[in-house]
Amino acid sequence: MGRTKEFDPDAALRRAMGLFWRQGYEATSMQDLVDCLGLGRGSIYGAFGGKRELYLQALRRYVEDSGQAFVEHLSAPGRAFDAVCGMIRHYAEMSVEDAEFKGCFMVNTAVELPADEQAGRQVESSLSVMETALTSALMRARAEGDLPEGRDPAALARFLVTLLQGMRVVGKTRARGRYLEDTVEQAIALLK
Amino acid sequence: MGRTKEFDPDAALRRAMGLFWRQGYEATSMQDLVDCLGLGRGSIYGAFGGKRELYLQALRRYVEDSGQAFVEHLSAPGRAFDAVCGMIRHYAEMSVEDAEFKGCFMVNTAVELPADEQAGRQVESSLSVMETALTSALMRARAEGDLPEGRDPAALARFLVTLLQGMRVVGKTRARGRYLEDTVEQAIALLK
DNA sequence: CAATTACTGGAATGAATGGTCAAGAAAAGG
DNA sequence: CCTTTTCTTGACCATTCATTCCAGTAATTG
Numbered sequence: 001m002g003r004t005k006e007f008d009p010d011a012a013l014r015r016a017m018g019l020f021w022r023q024g025y026e027a028t029s030m031q032d033l034v035d036c037l038g039l040g041r042g043s044i045y046g047a048f049g050g051k052r053e054l055y056l057q058a059l060r061r062y063v064e065d066s067g068q069a070f071v072e073h074l075s076a077p078g079r080a081f082d083a084v085c086g087m088i089r090h091y092a093e094m095s096v097e098d099a100e101f102k103g104c105f106m107v108n109t110a111v112e113l114p115a116d117e118q119a120g121r122q123v124e125s126s127l128s129v130m131e132t133a134l135t136s137a138l139m140r141a142r143a144e145g146d147l148p149e150g151r152d153p154a155a156l157a158r159f160l161v162t163l164l165q166g167m168r169v170v171g172k173t174r175a176r177g178r179y180l181e182d183t184v185e186q187a188i189a190l191l192k
Numbered sequence: 193m194g195r196t197k198e199f200d201p202d203a204a205l206r207r208a209m210g211l212f213w214r215q216g217y218e219a220t221s222m223q224d225l226v227d228c229l230g231l232g233r234g235s236i237y238g239a240f241g242g243k244r245e246l247y248l249q250a251l252r253r254y255v256e257d258s259g260q261a262f263v264e265h266l267s268a269p270g271r272a273f274d275a276v277c278g279m280i281r282h283y284a285e286m287s288v289e290d291a292e293f294k295g296c297f298m299v300n301t302a303v304e305l306p307a308d309e310q311a312g313r314q315v316e317s318s319l320s321v322m323e324t325a326l327t328s329a330l331m332r333a334r335a336e337g338d339l340p341e342g343r344d345p346a347a348l349a350r351f352l353v354t355l356l357q358g359m360r361v362v363g364k365t366r367a368r369g370r371y372l373e374d375t376v377e378q379a380i381a382l383l384k
Numbered sequence: 385c386a387a388t389t390a391c392t393g394g395a396a397t398g399a400a401t402g403g404t405c406a407a408g409a410a411a412a413g414g
Numbered sequence: 415c416c417t418t419t420t421c422t423t424g425a426c427c428a429t430t431c432a433t434t435c436c437a438g439t440a441a442t443t444g
Binding site for chain 1: 320347362364365
């Protein structure tokens with residue numbers, strides 16, 4: 001019933017995500033979104049609600065997508081220990097290759113909107129996914145004999161979650177190269 | 193020669209710092225600043241320039257003050273190793289006690305304004321101060337026999353800088369307690 | 385005590401903000 | 415085909431934005 005949408009809401013959400021990710025919430029105006037999405041204001045409000053609702057939907061999408069990729073990486077075939085090390089290296093590579101200094105959308109949100117309850121819930125869910133995936137990977141690594149006895153996989157996982165967020169912050173500075181190289185090296189040394 | 197200022201520019205800058213720190217750059221309006229500083233618009237523009245100039249001056253002040261405190265903590269009398277551990281614990285405590293979820297003004301800036309050259313320079317100078325102070329503390333710790341042989345103080349310092357930034361990010365979430373406790377514990381275990 | 389100089393506080397500015405709305409267009413159901 | 419329902423477009427709204435400006439005021443200098 002009724003007229004069908006002319007645009008792809010999924011593609012529009014993806015574009016909005018990129019814009020919010022690059023510019024942040026406050027620095028992005030509805031006019032920016034109109035220009036970027038190629039839609040009229042009315043269409044955006046009709047499809048997504050307001051600016052904040054659009055942001056939250058974009059964030060949700062980011063959290064789901066990146067969370068899935070995170071879990072997949074850590075549960076890939078092969079030794080879990082190598083997967084964990086690979087993840088740490090991957091974070092450094094992502095940051096160094098990030099020419100736009102976008103960083104991580106989730107970290108950006110945690111920093112810019114710490115008081116927003118709904119955004120906060122998504123940030124915490126993202127951290128939780130990382131924690132769980134890392135914990136189970138580290139438990140597997142221990143079973144595979146790659147993790148020294150006496151190490152607590154859950155505590156180590158939370159430590160790594162914190163460290164990865166730090167890499168995303170340092171990755172937004174121009175001095176990131178020096179910091180990230182050594183961070184990767186030292187973190188991996190810790191695990192051994 | 194002319195009328196003297198009725199307000200204390202230093203105190204005003206401090207108040208502005210608190211406001212930008214709490215709210216971020218974009219989310220803080222000149223009206224907010226007028227209300228918070230208790231000054232007329234003209235006085236603010238006359239004393240500090242515009243909004244961005246005021247922000248940069250507030251940031252500079254933060255970077256200088258916190259940098260000095262950082263260095264002082266690490267060069268206090270006593271074993272350097274304990275000072276480093278104390279600093280890690282201090283970061284966790286600061287974050288947990290931060291009822292307003294302000295986080296670190298420098299981290300907030302790095303995340304919100306990664307493309308601003310002047311802000312970036314101050315962020316990098318802040319990281320550099322931390323790196324230097326940690327490196328020299330770790331060298332002292334090694335000389336005092338508290339750091340295992342074969343550890344590279346400079347690389348370890350850069351690793352710790354990254355980790356501390358991560359603690360500030362996680363510290364802006366409501367789940368910070370779990371993460372920070374384990375992060376402190378694991379980081380100190382790494383040093384031993 | 386002038387004259388000078390700089391600070392003060394609020395009015396005024398035009399642009400930009402997020403959000404609404406109505407008129408028209410297009411698709412689906414009957 | 416006609417009605418119904420939704421979508422699209424762009425004009426429109428009140429509000430807020432950063433900044434400028436100016437008339438009034440106070441302190442210092444000679």
